[in-house]
Amino acid sequence: MGAPREQFGSRLGFILAAAGSAVGIGNMVGFPVAATKNGGGAFLLIYALFVFLICLPVMIAEMSVGRHSRKDPLGAYNQLSGGETHWKVAGWLSIITPFMIAVFYLVITVWLFGYLFQSVIGNLSVLADPATFGDFINAPSLFLYMVAVVAIVYLILQGGVKEGIEKGAKLMMPALFVMLIALVIFVLTLDNAMAGVEYYLVPDFSKIDASVVSAALSQAFFSLSLGMGIMITYGSYIDNMADVPNSAKLVALTDTAVAFIAGLLILPAIFSFNPATNAADLSDSSVGMIFSFLPKIFLALQVTIGYLGASIVASLFFLLVFFAAITSLVSIFEVPVAALMDEKQYSRKKALGVLGLLLVVMSVLASMSFGIASFFTEFVSYAGQTKSLFDIIVDVFYDTILPLNGLLICIFVIYRWKKANFNAELDKGAPHYKGSWFERYVDFSVGTFIPVILLLIFINTVALKFF
Ligand code: PHE
Numbered sequence: 001m002g003a004p005r006e007q008f009g010s011r012l013g014f015i016l017a018a019a020g021s022a023v024g025i026g027n028m029v030g031f032p033v034a035a036t037k038n039g040g041g042a043f044l045l046i047y048a049l050f051v052f053l054i055c056l057p058v059m060i061a062e063m064s065v066g067r068h069s070r071k072d073p074l075g076a077y078n079q080l081s082g083g084e085t086h087w088k089v090a091g092w093l094s095i096i097t098p099f100m101i102a103v104f105y106l107v108i109t110v111w112l113f114g115y116l117f118q119s120v121i122g123n124l125s126v127l128a129d130p131a132t133f134g135d136f137i138n139a140p141s142l143f144l145y146m147v148a149v150v151a152i153v154y155l156i157l158q159g160g161v162k163e164g165i166e167k168g169a170k171l172m173m174p175a176l177f178v179m180l181i182a183l184v185i186f187v188l189t190l191d192n193a194m195a196g197v198e199y200y201l202v203p204d205f206s207k208i209d210a211s212v213v214s215a216a217l218s219q220a221f222f223s224l225s226l227g228m229g230i231m232i233t234y235g236s237y238i239d240n241m242a243d244v245p246n247s248a249k250l251v252a253l254t255d256t257a258v259a260f261i262a263g264l265l266i267l268p269a270i271f272s273f274n275p276a277t278n279a280a281d282l283s284d285s286s287v288g289m290i291f292s293f294l295p296k297i298f299l300a301l302q303v304t305i306g307y308l309g310a311s312i313v314a315s316l317f318f319l320l321v322f323f324a325a326i327t328s329l330v331s332i333f334e335v336p337v338a339a340l341m342d343e344k345q346y347s348r349k350k351a352l353g354v355l356g357l358l359l360v361v362m363s364v365l366a367s368m369s370f371g372i373a374s375f376f377t378e379f380v381s382y383a384g385q386t387k388s389l390f391d392i393i394v395d396v397f398y399d400t401i402l403p404l405n406g407l408l409i410c411i412f413v414i415y416r417w418k419k420a421n422f423n424a425e426l427d428k429g430a431p432h433y434k435g436s437w438f439e440r441y442v443d444f445s446v447g448t449f450i451p452v453i454l455l456l457i458f459i460n461t462v463a464l465k466f467f
Contacts, residue, residue, distance in 0.1 A: 005070050006161035007237050013166035014238050015250050020169040020327030021225045021234070022255035023176070025108060028321045029286035032200065032263035034219055036282060038212045041203030044260065046213060050220040051256050054450055057442040058226050058406055059248045060426065061413045066235025067244065068417075068425045072339040073229035076236070080417045087416065090408040094229035097405055098335040099355070100397040101228060103362045104390060105332065109325040110146045110363075111137060111291060116318035117145070119298070122311045128299035133291045137370045146367075149326075150360055156330050157337060157352055161237045165330060172323040179320040180261055186313065187268040190304075196271030199279060200263045214457060222398070223255055225328070227405035229335040236338070243430040245438065266294075273300040290321065333359065366390045382466050400461050407454040414447035 008014040035043045069076035077091035114136060118127050126132055136142070156168040187193055225231060235244070266289070270278045273296075298314035305313070333355070340351035368376040369388030376389045387395065413422050423443065427434045 005236065007239055008166050008234075009162045010166075011238075011242055011247065013162070013170060014234065014242065015247050015254075016169040016173045017165050017327075017331070018225075018231065018234050018247070018251045019254040020173050021230050021331030022223060022251055022328075023173075023258045024223070024225075024324050024328035025105075025112075025286065025290075025321060026219065026223045027255065027259040028262045028324055029266065029289045031219060031223065031259035032266040033282065033286055033289055034215060035263055036200055036267060037207075038215065039204040039207035040199070041201045042205045042208055043212065043216060044201070045203070046208065047216045047220055047259075048256060050217045051224065051252050053445070054217065054453065055220050055224045055226060056248060056252050057445045057450060058221075058410065059224055059231050059252065060245055060442055061409055061422070061446050062226065062229075062231035063235035063238070063244050063248060064422055064425045065409065065413060065417070066232035067238055067240070067242075068421070070236050072236070072342045073232045073335065074339050075342045076232055077412065080421075081412070084416075087412065090405070090412060093401060093405055093408070094232065095336050095339045097397050097401050098228045098230065098332045099359070100362075100393050102329060102332045102336075102359060103366050104393045104398070105325070105329055106146070106149065106359060106363045107366050107390065108287065109322070109329055110142060110149050110367075112318060112322045112325055113149050114142065114145045115291065115295070116315065116322050119311060119314040119318050122307070124295065124299045124302070124307075124310060124314055127295035127314070130292065132295075134371075136291075137367070138372050142367060143364070146360065146363060149329075150356060152326060153329055153333060154352055154356055156326075157334060158349065160348060165334065168330060169327055172327055176258075176320055176323045179316050179323075180258065180265065183313070183316060183320065184261060184265045187265055187272065190268060190272035192271045192275050193268035195275055196268035197264060199271065200267040214460065217453070217457065218399075218403070221402060221406060223259060224252060225331065227402035227409075228332055229405075230331045232409075233335045233338050234331065239429075241429045243433075244426050245430050245433050245442075269294065269297050273297050366393060383464075395465050399465060400458065403454045403457045403461070407451045407458060410446045410451040410454070414443070419443050419447065 008017065031047075035047070065076050065080065066073075069079045071079055073094035074088075074091035077087045077094070081087035115127060156164045158164060159167065188197075221227065238244070238247075270282070270293070278293075294317065295314070298310055298317070301310040301313060336355050337348070337351045340346045340355065341348060344351075346354070365376060366389050369379070369390035371377055378386045379389045379392060380387055413419075423434070423439060426439070433439050
């Protein structure tokens with residue numbers, strides 16, 4: 001064995017890094033839009049229940065597998081299963097899935113960086129023009145933005161776990177909280193803000209049906225960065241005395257709080273300007289929300305707070321979402337990097353170089369899905385729809401394989417690695433956990449209904465998406 005495994009320097013550092021992974025674009029816009037469209041407070045309640053009853057136990061399972069094996073996900077499955085071939089498949093899925101999600105997440109982060117840059121130089125009227133987004137995502141200059149974003153991710157990861165990931169999170173996460181709160185306070189002072197809050201929060205249970213329930217669970221699962229090998233990998237960097245169950249609780253709580261507070265920013269902003277029209281066409285995708293809808297509102301702010309004020313608000317908003325995206329991107333890219341380091345004994349630099357290059361190539365190809373090259377725009381057809389390369393990556397890896405990975409880790413932990421080993425690992429840093437009702441709940445849920453629910457979601461997605 002070479003050098004001892006890298007570790008986070010402190011419990012807070014680990015929690016901020018894991019929360020940095022969890023808090024992402026999904027929290028900032030995905031959640032507020034989903035909640036508003038699907039019953040407001042009613043959705044919120046279901047979402048929160050899913051976070052704590054279903055997702056938290058899975059997060060604890062992932063972290064404990066990482067900490068016990070002290071390996072990347074591929075190595076972890078391998079080691080804890082005694083090298084069984086079929087568990088190798090689960091290991092590979094936990095490496096390939098994050099890489100492919102990193103490809104599409106990078107594409108969106110690059111757009112964010114571009115919008116951030118344009119806001120900082122005061123180009124709000126261009127950003128608010130409905131034609132801009134379509135042109136922007138096909139512009140060759142995008143490549144420059146991509147180089148910048150990849151360089152940032154590279155610089156952070158090259159510093160390693162403590163000096164890179166942890167330092168980055170300690171810098172960006174507090175900044176993110178401050179910007180979020182400052183923006184919320186600002187939008188709450190705008191006209192009609194309270195109408196937006198009301199629209200966001202008033203529960204409408206009549207909107208809740210099976211598809212809303214399943215959307216809430218998928219949103220929660222994605223938001224907590226589960227099924228991507230991330231919590232296994234970050235778990236492999238925490239020390240034996242760390243309290244895994246409590247750390248996971250804090251990460252889940254932070255993530256949910258940020259998602260909730262983001263709604264207090266987005267909805268009042270929407271209502272402050274043209275409330276009736278805006279409420280009616282609340283765009284259905286979070287991507288449309290960030291890149292087409294909100295820039296119009298930032299531009300409209302010029303009337304009340306002037307050009308400089310509006311540019312500052314827009315820049316802060318894009319910086320906020322950009323920080324959220326970068327800490328997530330760093331966490332997801334660390335998974336294949338750790339795998340190359342563990343499995344092939346690559347140095348961190350070499351692993352980053354090889355995978356970084358591959359990431360750029362794949363992301364450039366995926367970026368061509370929006371019109372530049374019809375080969376990628378109309379890549380294949382299934383279920384009667386023509387899909388671009390970007391769509392396929394989202395359909396296959398994000399929508400379908402994530403729940404499958406979640407299902408596999410649950411079965412693995414309870415039935416292959418075994419409950420007693422799982423609990424012994426968790427008890428190490430958390431004496432309060434041993435024999436507690438929470439421990440019994442985690443064991444029971446991870447071994448029974450959680451995998452069943454994830455299996456149903458998996459089957460349903462496959463049926464809906466591909467047939
Ligand atoms: N939790 C992230 C979000 O809400 C999801 C994510 C994590 C995506 C890591 C990519 C990488 O956006």
